[in-house]
Amino acid sequence: MTSSTSYREAGVDTAAGDRAVELMKAAVAKTHGPEVFGGFGGFAGLFDASALTAFRRPLLATSTDGVGTKVAIAQAIDKHDTIGQDLVGMVVDDIVVVGAKPLFMTDYIACGKVHPERIASIVAGIARACSDTGTALIGGETAEHPGLLGVDDYDVAGACTGAVEADAILGEHRVEDGDVVLALASSGLHSNGFSLVRHILAQAGVGYADHSDDLGTTFGEALLEPTRLYTLPLLRLLDAPAFAGGVHSLSHVTGGGIAANLARVLPKGSWAEVDRSTWSPSPVFRTLSELAGSSLESSEGTWNLGVGFFAVVSPAVAAGVTAALEADGIATWQVGTVHLGDDAADLSAFEQGAKGVDGGAVRLVGAYRD
Numbered sequence: 001m002t003s004s005t006s007y008r009e010a011g012v013d014t015a016a017g018d019r020a021v022e023l024m025k026a027a028v029a030k031t032h033g034p035e036v037f038g039g040f041g042g043f044a045g046l047f048d049a050s051a052l053t054a055f056r057r058p059l060l061a062t063s064t065d066g067v068g069t070k071v072a073i074a075q076a077i078d079k080h081d082t083i084g085q086d087l088v089g090m091v092v093d094d095i096v097v098v099g100a101k102p103l104f105m106t107d108y109i110a111c112g113k114v115h116p117e118r119i120a121s122i123v124a125g126i127a128r129a130c131s132d133t134g135t136a137l138i139g140g141e142t143a144e145h146p147g148l149l150g151v152d153d154y155d156v157a158g159a160c161t162g163a164v165e166a167d168a169i170l171g172e173h174r175v176e177d178g179d180v181v182l183a184l185a186s187s188g189l190h191s192n193g194f195s196l197v198r199h200i201l202a203q204a205g206v207g208y209a210d211h212s213d214d215l216g217t218t219f220g221e222a223l224l225e226p227t228r229l230y231t232l233p234l235l236r237l238l239d240a241p242a243f244a245g246g247v248h249s250l251s252h253v254t255g256g257g258i259a260a261n262l263a264r265v266l267p268k269g270s271w272a273e274v275d276r277s278t279w280s281p282s283p284v285f286r287t288l289s290e291l292a293g294s295s296l297e298s299s300e301g302t303w304n305l306g307v308g309f310f311a312v313v314s315p316a317v318a319a320g321v322t323a324a325l326e327a328d329g330i331a332t333w334q335v336g337t338v339h340l341g342d343d344a345a346d347l348s349a350f351e352q353g354a355k356g357v358d359g360g361a362v363r364l365v366g367a368y369r370d
Contacts, residue, residue: 018144036104038134045138048105057166061100064159065090067191069198070224075152077220078207080118082127082244083156086191089227090254091160091311092133096231097250097265099170099238100162105130107140107158112149114142122156125226125338133231135160158188168238172359174248177340180318181262181272186308187228188284193302197288199225204291210362212286222284230309237311237321243258246317251310257301259351259362262310266360269346273365279333280369281305305368308321312338360364 037046052058067086074083086106095102109119109124119142130137149155187196200220201208208220215222234250237243249265258274266272281296285305289296296305311332313321318334325332338360350361 030131033136038136042139045104045106047136047138052163055163055165058163059100059166059169061095061098061162061164062159063091063094064157065094066155066157069194070189070191071155073196073208073220073223075154075193077218077224079220079224081122081125082224082226084122084127085226087126087131087156087158088129088133088135089229090191091158092130092135093227093230093252095160095162096234096252097170097252098164098248099266100164100169101235102133102135102160102162102231104136104138104194105158105160105346106138108150109140109142109154109156110145111142111154112144112146113151115152118154122154126156129229131349132229134235135231147161149269165198170238170247170249170265170305172249172265172270175265175267175270175338175340175360176248176311176314177270177338178315179248179312179338180315181274181336181338182311182313182318182322182336183194183274183279183307183335184230184309184325185228185279186253186282186304186306188225188282189223190227190254190304190308192304193299194223196299196302200292206291211347212287214283214363226283228308228330230330233325233330234309234311236322236328240324242320243313243317243324246314247311247321248314249312253307253309254302257299257303258305258307259300259364263351263359263362264357265310265312266338266362267340268358268360270338270340270360271350272338272360272362274335274362275366276368277366278335278369297364300364307335310335 035049035051037047067083067090070086071083092102092105109122127137205254206219209218211218212222237247251261252263253261262355263270285296289299311321322332347361350363352361
């Protein structure tokens with residue numbers, strides 16, 4: 001008995017892993033520009049950092065994440081070509097929050113058994129989204145974990161590195177009294193709150209293959225709507241001379257919901273009210289809330305409810321920024337104004353700080369538009 005046969009009997013098929021690599025090579029190569037060295041399959045990805053010599057004081061930005069239990073729905077309906085975009089959205093779109101341009105990304109897929117076509121489909125989705133965000137996919141790993149994960153189970157994670165000029169970093173330090181808070185529309189649930197989604201459907205006895213008239217498709221297909229990618233439209237804003245210095249902070253609405261994520265990018269002592277009446281949450285949020293017998297307001301700390309990003313901008317550029325994002329296909333609207341100082345009578349009902357950030361105070365007010 002050879003060592004390779006023994007490994008296969010233990011549940012690890014190295015030949016299947018090699019087959020998966022061959023299937024994904026073309027998709028990954030399309031993300032490579034002249035900055036990527038070393039070809040495919042090395043122990044480490046190589047990226048030419050000489051471009052950073054054009055910076056006066058370059059800072060590296062990094063982010064890592066996964067897509068949570070959304071993968072369970074992909075597995076349940078055997079659809080794996082969009083979960084990669086969700087991963088890129090969760091990782092790369094965090095980079096632009098500080099004003100950084102993403103440079104390269106790596107991914108990690110853990111599975112119970114390597115199904116080459118499935119792995120290649122996942123990576124092809126990652127590669128397409130990397131191309132759509134100007135990010136090189138320069139490395140990754142597929143690990144087979146028999147006995148730990150079921151034969152059809154997998155999880156995905158990734159990490160991205162970007163760069164920004166030290167004096168161009170966006171954040172709460174740039175925010176001023178009277179700044180306008182703009183909301184950028186989401187494409188749906190993105191990749192947060194899926195443990196709640198799965199619980200609601202299970203309690204209601206709804207299957208992923210069941211058709212929903214309100215959603216116009218099956219529940220599974222609607223829930224797998226891929227995460228909108230914001231990186232290039234936002235980078236175009238930051239590079240536009242017309243908006244120079246006018247974009248002060250950005251917030252990616254992910255885990256923690258609406259108020260908490262906006263509070264993270266506002267300065268301590270500031271406050272803002274987000275007006276619910278300025279938008280109508282899309283049908284997927286309403287359908288899930290109805291199934292749960294709960295209100296939309298009760299899920300504001302879990303789901304994005306139609307807002308995927310916030311941009312805090314100077315009033316002088318608010319209209320121009322809105323028009324530019326709309327031209328890039330992202331519905332954008334004003335939801336509030338930032339106030340600095342003590343002119344709010346009572347902040348006890350506001351969300352204050354999140355994830356260790358001692359930031360501003362935010363609350364949602366009014367009622368959602370029908």
